[in-house]
Amino acid sequence: MAVMQNIKSAIIRFYREHPGLLDHNVHKVYEALERQYNAEMNGRNPPPLRLTPL
DSSP: OHHHHHHHHHHHHHHHHOTTOOHHHHHHHHHHHHHHHHHHHTTOOOOOOOOOOO
């Protein structure tokens, strides 16, 4: 649970510096983190992150 709180805090800090951040962007980041975590847990290489800059 602490990991999720740290991620949430990082997103809030980022939003304060970049108010153009949208819920859609945050959702995409969470999806990418989930894919990364699942790949690591299954001993696979994670897919490349394809996030666009704000």
